[in-house]
Every structure is written in C-alpha cells, then in structure tokens.
Amino acid sequence: MMFAFEIPLLILLLVTAAGAILVEDLMSAILLLGCYSFFLSVVWAWMGAVDVAFVEAVVGAGLATVLFLLTLFGTQPKDVRLRRPPPPMAALFGLPLLGVLLLYAAKDLPAFGDPASPASVRISPSYLEQSYQDTRTPNVVTSVLMDYRSLDTMVETVVIFTAGIACAFILRRKTL
Amino acid sequence: MIQPHDSIIVQSLGRFLIPVIQIFGLYVLFFGQYGPGGGFVGGVILGTSMLLAILIFGHEASRSQLAKKVLHGDGVGMLIYAGVGGLCLIGGGEFLNYANLEIPGLEISARRSLGIVLTQTGVAVDVAVTAISIVFSLSAQEIIEDSLNG
Numbered sequence: 588m589m590f591a592f593e594i595p596l597l598i599l600l601l602v603t604a605a606g607a608i609l610v611e612d613l614m615s616a617i618l619l620l621g622c623y624s625f626f627l628s629v630v631w632a633w634m635g636a637v638d639v640a641f642v643e644a645v646v647g648a649g650l651a652t653v654l655f656l657l658t659l660f661g662t663q664p665k666d667v668r669l670r671r672p673p674p675p676m677a678a679l680f681g682l683p684l685l686g687v688l689l690l691y692a693a694k695d696l697p698a699f700g701d702p703a704s705p706a707s708v709r710i711s712p713s714y715l716e717q718s719y720q721d722t723r724t725p726n727v728v729t730s731v732l733m734d735y736r737s738l739d740t741m742v743e744t745v746v747i748f749t750a751g752i753a754c755a756f757i758l759r760r761k762t763l
Numbered sequence: 764m765i766q767p768h769d770s771i772i773v774q775s776l777g778r779f780l781i782p783v784i785q786i787f788g789l790y791v792l793f794f795g796q797y798g799p800g801g802g803f804v805g806g807v808i809l810g811t812s813m814l815l816a817i818l819i820f821g822h823e824a825s826r827s828q829l830a831k832k833v834l835h836g837d838g839v840g841m842l843i844y845a846g847v848g849g850l851c852l853i854g855g856g857e858f859l860n861y862a863n864l865e866i867p868g869l870e871i872s873a874r875r876s877l878g879i880v881l882t883q884t885g886v887a888v889d890v891a892v893t894a895i896s897i898v899f900s901l902s903a904q905e906i907i908e909d910s911l912n913g
Binding site: 637638640641642645646649650653654657658661720721722723724725726728729730732733734737738740741744745747748750751752754755757758759 | 791795796797798799800801802803804807808810811814837838840841844845848858859861872873875876878879882883885886889890892893894896897898899900901902
C-alpha cells in the first residue's frame, strides 16, 4: 500500500526537478519549480513533518513562484529561452562519482524513524515529555521553535528582515 | 507598476477570496500552538493575500494605505519579538525566557504560552511585510524602464 504511493511521488519529484533544469523556456522552468515544491511538500507530509510540508507548500509553491514570475515580467528579457553550453567533462564524470560516494555513505545513516538514532535519544525525549507541562503548547515543533530555541528563531527573523531591507535598497531608486 | 486586472471575473473572485485567505492566515498563525502552522506560515499567507490584492486591484488601490509605510512594518515585527525578550530581561530573567514576563495572575506555563503567541505575531508581521516589500521593490516602475532602455 505504501509502496504504491511513494514510488510515483518520487518519480514525479525527479521528473519535475529534471524538467525545471532542462527546459528551455524560463516561464515553464518557473512553473515546474512550483510543481517540484508542491510534490516535495507532499513527500514531507507523508514522512510526518507536517510543519515543514506546510512551509514548503506556502513558500516554495506559492510565494517563491510569484516572486520568480514578477522578476521575469519586471526585467522583460528580450529572449526568454536559455542557451546552455554543453557541460564540461569534469562535471559529467565527477558528479556521478560524488553521487555514488554519497549513496555509499548514506548506508551508515540511522534508519528512518529509528528510536535509537543519536538525534532522538539525547534531548528530544525530554522536549516531548515536558513540552505541555512547561509551555501548554501541544504542538512540540512550535514550543521548540519559539520557546526552547527562541533565540535561533529571533536571528532567523533578523535574516528575513535583512533580506527585505537589502531588496529595497538594491532595487528601489526613489521612494514609492 | 502593476495595473489593475480588467476581468470582472478575476475582480469578483478576488473580492471573495482575499478575506477568506486572510482569515485562514490568522487561523494558521494562532492555531500554530495546537497544530501545524505558526508565525512564519501565517505571515506568508497574510502577505500573500495582500499581494493578491495588489495583483488584482493594482498598485494605486493599495498604495496610499500600505506602500509608504510598508518598510516600517518590517521593523515593527522585529520590535515585537525583541521587545518580548527585553520584557523578560526587565522581569529579572534571561533574554527570551518567557517565564519572567511580569504579568500578575498567570502561572509560569501560561506565561510561556503567552510569550509564544506574542513572538509568533512578531514573526508573522515581519514575514508578511517583507513579502510585500520585496514585491513592491521588484515591480517598481523605474526597474522596468531601465530594462526597456537597456
């Protein structure tokens, strides 16, 4: 049952990713990238990371697509078709070798959902057990992000703030 | 500069959809403690609903209320977040340790829950305003003119 669901999803993911890279028309590449984000969010929801899936669906498939489209319309390039030079030989041989090495190394990673993996034995159980008593927040992801790891989230917000300010400074010539 | 969309279908659908999207964004923002969601996603949904308004009704419709002040809102989100941290410092604890928020009549876990709500609101304001601000920057008139003139 699971098998019948996951294989077509991963194939769709691969096809949309390859299509977004290989297609010549920029508009098609942007829309394929949106499709890729959507399938990726479905994969994450299927793996149980619902919060990540939500962010990917909203930001990757929604906002990023709009930003790419606005950039395309705003710059109005004379020719929206891409002309790619053929890839160099080093990339043709080096990247598959790197992929094989990474697959070989992935054999040592703990299995998906393994309760004895290093990431889930040290501090995660105490978060899971004490989150509701400490913060009255049933969603542990939120309580970790906004309470236990609050300073990290604040600096992430500073990053978003800086991105907005930098875009305004670079792109705007005069006040609106 | 984004012109208003001509089609009556798009405009009527926009009038119907934008409030629904905004209510859904607020729901995601404040339901983030009980289910998937939270400040970041809620902020993006709220920002996207305002983007939809700009794309459908054009820059002019939303310009006077929003565009001139939109960069300041970026700082307001950060101010809410860091201000909650500063209130915790005033309350005698560590930065962003919500248990030290000085609110009488609330036990520690309720204070931490309140701190999560406040900081999530800060993140949502920051993200929503950043999304609108980037789109305003991208669609400014002078950029398009520059690209047309080479």
